[in-house]
Amino acid sequence: MIKKKPETSPRRRPYRQLPHTADLAWRLWGASLPELFENAGRALSATLTDRRYLRRRATREVNLTAIDREALLVDWLNHLLYLFDQDGFLGRDFQVESLTPERLEARVTGESFDPARHPSLTGVKAATFQQLSIVPVKDGW
Amino acid sequence: MIKLRQIDAYRWEIPREGKMRTRGLIFCSKEMLPVLESDQSLQQVANVATLPGIVGPSLAMPDIHWGYGFAIGGVAAFDLEEGIVSPGGVGYDINCGVRLLRTRLSREHVAPLMKTLVDTLFTNIPSGVGSRRQDFKLTGSAFKKVLKDGCRWAVQEGFGEAGDLAHIEAGGAIAGADPEAVSDFALNRGKDQLGTLGSGNHFVEVGYVDEIYDAALAAQLGLFQDQVTAIVHTGSRGLGHQVCEDYIKVMLKASAKYGIELPDRQLCCAPLTSPEGQRYLAAMAGAANFAFANRQLITHWVRESFERVFQMGPRDLGLELVYDVCHNIAKIETHTVEGKSRKLCVHRKGATRAFPPHHPEVPEAYRETGQPVLIPGDMGRYSYVLVGTEKALTETFGSTCHGAGRLMSRHQAKKVARGRSIIQELAAQGIIVRGAGRGTIDEEISEAYKDVSGVVDVVHGAGIAKKVARLKPLGVIKG
Numbered sequence: 001m002i003k004k005k006p007e008t009s010p011r012r013r014p015y016r017q018l019p020h021t022a023d024l025a026w027r028l029w030g031a032s033l034p035e036l037f038e039n040a041g042r043a044l045s046a047t048l049t050d051r052r053y054l055r056r057r058a059t060r061e062v063n064l065t066a067i068d069r070e071a072l073l074v075d076w077l078n079h080l081l082y083l084f085d086q087d088g089f090l091g092r093d094f095q096v097e098s099l100t101p102e103r104l105e106a107r108v109t110g111e112s113f114d115p116a117r118h119p120s121l122t123g124v125k126a127a128t129f130q131q132l133s134i135v136p137v138k139d140g141w
Numbered sequence: 142m143i144k145l146r147q148i149d150a151y152r153w154e155i156p157r158e159g160k161m162r163t164r165g166l167i168f169c170s171k172e173m174l175p176v177l178e179s180d181q182s183l184q185q186v187a188n189v190a191t192l193p194g195i196v197g198p199s200l201a202m203p204d205i206h207w208g209y210g211f212a213i214g215g216v217a218a219f220d221l222e223e224g225i226v227s228p229g230g231v232g233y234d235i236n237c238g239v240r241l242l243r244t245r246l247s248r249e250h251v252a253p254l255m256k257t258l259v260d261t262l263f264t265n266i267p268s269g270v271g272s273r274r275q276d277f278k279l280t281g282s283a284f285k286k287v288l289k290d291g292c293r294w295a296v297q298e299g300f301g302e303a304g305d306l307a308h309i310e311a312g313g314a315i316a317g318a319d320p321e322a323v324s325d326f327a328l329n330r331g332k333d334q335l336g337t338l339g340s341g342n343h344f345v346e347v348g349y350v351d352e353i354y355d356a357a358l359a360a361q362l363g364l365f366q367d368q369v370t371a372i373v374h375t376g377s378r379g380l381g382h383q384v385c386e387d388y389i390k391v392m393l394k395a396s397a398k399y400g401i402e403l404p405d406r407q408l409c410c411a412p413l414t415s416p417e418g419q420r421y422l423a424a425m426a427g428a429a430n431f432a433f434a435n436r437q438l439i440t441h442w443v444r445e446s447f448e449r450v451f452q453m454g455p456r457d458l459g460l461e462l463v464y465d466v467c468h469n470i471a472k473i474e475t476h477t478v479e480g481k482s483r484k485l486c487v488h489r490k491g492a493t494r495a496f497p498p499h500h501p502e503v504p505e506a507y508r509e510t511g512q513p514v515l516i517p518g519d520m521g522r523y524s525y526v527l528v529g530t531e532k533a534l535t536e537t538f539g540s541t542c543h544g545a546g547r548l549m550s551r552h553q554a555k556k557v558a559r560g561r562s563i564i565q566e567l568a569a570q571g572i573i574v575r576g577a578g579r580g581t582i583d584e585e586i587s588e589a590y591k592d593v594s595g596v597v598d599v600v601h602g603a604g605i606a607k608k609v610a611r612l613k614p615l616g617v618i619k620g
Contacts, residue, residue: 019550021180022206022213048270078386085330085379088271113271120269120578122551123340123620125233125382128209129407 012139015043024122025131031140033069034096037076041094041108044080044127049118054092057111062104069101070132076104077127088112143183145174151603155183155199160404161190166198168542168603173203173595176548182212188404189217194224194413196478196485200537202492203599204546204591208232210407213491216540218476219413221484225401226418227410228388228425230488232469235384235425236432237343237376239515240309240465241526242440243362244447244458246369248349251451251615255347258450259573259616262345265442268338268620269577278333285320287335291430295437301462305437307504309465310494310512313433315472319423323380324387327424331380331431336438340581340620343375344520345443351523351613358528358609361510362463370612371447371460372524373439374517375620376469377432384428388421413486422471422486429470436465463526464513466493468543474502476538487538495529495541495606503529514606518545518593520574520585520619521567524612525597532604541606545593551584558583576619585619 018025026043030036045051062079066072083089091108098105134141145167146154153174155165165186169177177183182205189211190199196218205214210229219225251258267274279287286294292306292313306313338345350368353359364370377384395411395418396403403409411417444460451458471488478485496503496512503512511528518524533539549557563582567574576582600606 017552019552021550022208022547024551081379082326082330082383084271085334085383086332088273090271115269115271115577119580120271120340120576120620121580122584123270123581125341126386130209 014039015046023130024124029140033141034099036134036141037073037096037099037104037106038094040073040077041080041091044077044124045090045092045110047122047124048084048090049113049121051092053118054090055111056092056109058089058109060089060108062106062108064104065102067102069134070129072102072104073134074127074129074132080108081124081126084113143187145183151599155187157190161187163190163195164198165190165201167201167205168599168605169203170595170599176591177205180207182207185210185212186215188408189215191404192217192219192225192408192410193401194220196220196224196483197538200540202542203596204491204542204544206546208490210405211488211490214542214546215490216488216492216537218485218487218538221413221473221486224413224486225410226413226421226471226486227408227488228385228392228421229407229409230490231385231425231471232490233382233385234376234469235381236429236467237469238432238436238465238467239372239374239517240436240440241463241513241515242371242443242460243364243463244369244371244460246451246458248367248369248615251369254450255573255616258347258446259575259618261446261450262443263575263618265446266338266345266439266618267336268340268618269581270340272337272339272577272620273333274336277336279331279335284328284332287434288320288323288427288430289318290314291433292437295434300438300441305462308462308506309433310467313437313465315426315429317423318426318430320427322420322424323384323427327380327383327387330383331378334378334380335431335435336442337378338375338439338618338620339378340577342585343620345439345618346372346520346614347616348372348524348612348614350610352611354608354610358510358607362513362526362609363461364526364610371443372515372517373436373443375435375439377428378435380431381428384424388424391417391421425471429467433465464515466515468493474538485538487540489540491543492540493543494539495527495533496539497529497531497534500534511607514541516542516544516593516597519587519590520614520617521570521572521587522593525593525608526610526612527597527601527606527608530604530607533606537605541600542596545590545596547589548591549589554586554589555580555583557588558586572614573616574619581619
């Protein structure tokens with residue numbers, strides 16, 4: 001499971017792993033909310049494999065609706081996991097085309113996971129609401 | 142801070158207070174307390190005690206740790222009329238579980254071929270992040286049969302023998318599975334994952350019987366000193382995760398609809414009598430059966446790998462199933478509560494069923510011993526074989542612990558492993574490890590886990606399972 005906990009931090013990394021005993025937690029940052037969502041997608045790919053080896057071979061359009069932006073973020077990550085389990089698709093680039101608190105439209109470019117070329121890192125079962133909050137900080141979210 | 146009261150050397154109580162409908166009962170030793178108190182798991186035990194229709198205490202095993210809503214290592218039973226069912230009480234990896242196979246081989250026979258065996262297993266069993274089978278895709282009607290019939294389907298298709306079925310919890314197929322209750326999303330995630338190990342803590346391990354605690358019980362389980370064994374540990378893969386996720390959404394709405402007050406929204410649930418509750422049970426059974434079939438297919442490839450490497454036939458190898466247990470499941474079972482026989486929905490999340498001798502759900506072969514209980518440890522230390530007891534049946538709804546439990550985060554484990562070759566270190570101890578990625582092997586180092594012997598000593602000491610034998614690893618494939 002992954003959790004995200006954006007907070008102010010001295011260095012602006014788009015995503016950063018936080019310690020958690022049984023699960024995985026990430027602190028995500030974005031200058032804007034769409035960028036926060038894009039960075040969440042990058043963090044997920046980087047958890048599963050080394051994102052640099054992913055080529056831009058295929059594109060997936062993602063349209064999701066949810067009750068609020070936290071639920072939308074969880075759904076977004078779970079949808080990316082679904083694409084991965086379904087046919088191995090992993091995103092390298094994530095582009096949020098439109099985002100409201102209840103609706104997300106995004107385009108993901110990447111390719112199918114190939115164990116011969118892509119290192120197998122940490123498996124992720126699901127994204128959850130555990131300790132999830134999306135909060136504004138001085139220079140973004 | 143959660144209030145704890147010591148009952149005896151192995152039992153601690155969270156007294157009933159506030160909105161709790163019952164007390165919490167934790168099995169652990171004094172030495173384990175600081176670890177248990179370091180996360181939210183005790184609070185989670187107290188939270189579960191507030192749920193409607195809970196029967197008996199909210200239970201926790203010594204390997205308890207912080208989980209989604211319900212702690213991992215928790216057991217909770219609910220009345221079928223008044224009680225609830227919750228996906229968080231089962232977990233994301235529905236019917237993650239373990240099976241143990243025995244052989245006729247002795248440790249010294251396999252030692253020279255161990256590396257070949259591990260390589261062959263690694264080739265035959267897809268493992269790691271995103272593992273899938275190219276040769277084996279489930280479609281329409283076959284997929285539905287897997288969800289309905291679990292291991293029965295696998296055996297009909299030639300993956301294993303009819304005799305295997307008697308040595309699996311619930312006969313390898315939980316009744317009441319309805320493929321229609323499983324979403325297309327879940328089916329799509331699982332369609333080419335049947336027969337794959339996945340990643341994380343899942344593994345196939347070849348080991349040997351290192352120590353016997355009860356010679357008579359070990360003999361009845363077909364175990365002898367230095368005997369080669371194999372353990373398969375995996376679950377329902379993406380299909381189960383998606384079923385959990387789908388029904389958490391359903392249950393968030395259902396909790397509000399039925400006016401169930403929740404101290405934590407992750408405990409979302411529905412009454413067992415409601416359509417939502419029934420549908421979750423039907424979907425969960427489907428995912429559980431997928432997991433049973435998954436372990437059965439992997440077992441088939443374990444057998445094939447042994448036959449090829451040792452150039453021996455099935456009869457001489459004697460690769461027979463000792464038992465297969467679920468670690469994450471909700472089951473409808475009959476228990477005696479205050480002298481009355483009642484049907485209950487028992488949630489076991491990171492806990493193992495441990496039924497005593499002569500229980501009707503224990504197979505013929507184990508009528509006199511009690512149901513075998515398999516407790517895997519970490520890849521560098523050991524695993525345990527135990528049997529269920531009468532005390533477990535009366536005190537914990539026939540449940541016991543399930544494993545070691547993590548001590549370090551994956552992040553921390555990787556830091557500790559940095560600059561070391563874990564593969565070489567294990568090889569120096571006589572354990573050959575192959576993993577799909579270095580990452581998983583580093584994350585799964587021994588130090589990252591509690592010593593499983595401490596956990597097993599507590600359940601043995603408390604009498605909720607009985608130690609039979611200890612197994613040590615020789616070769617491991619990790620996801």
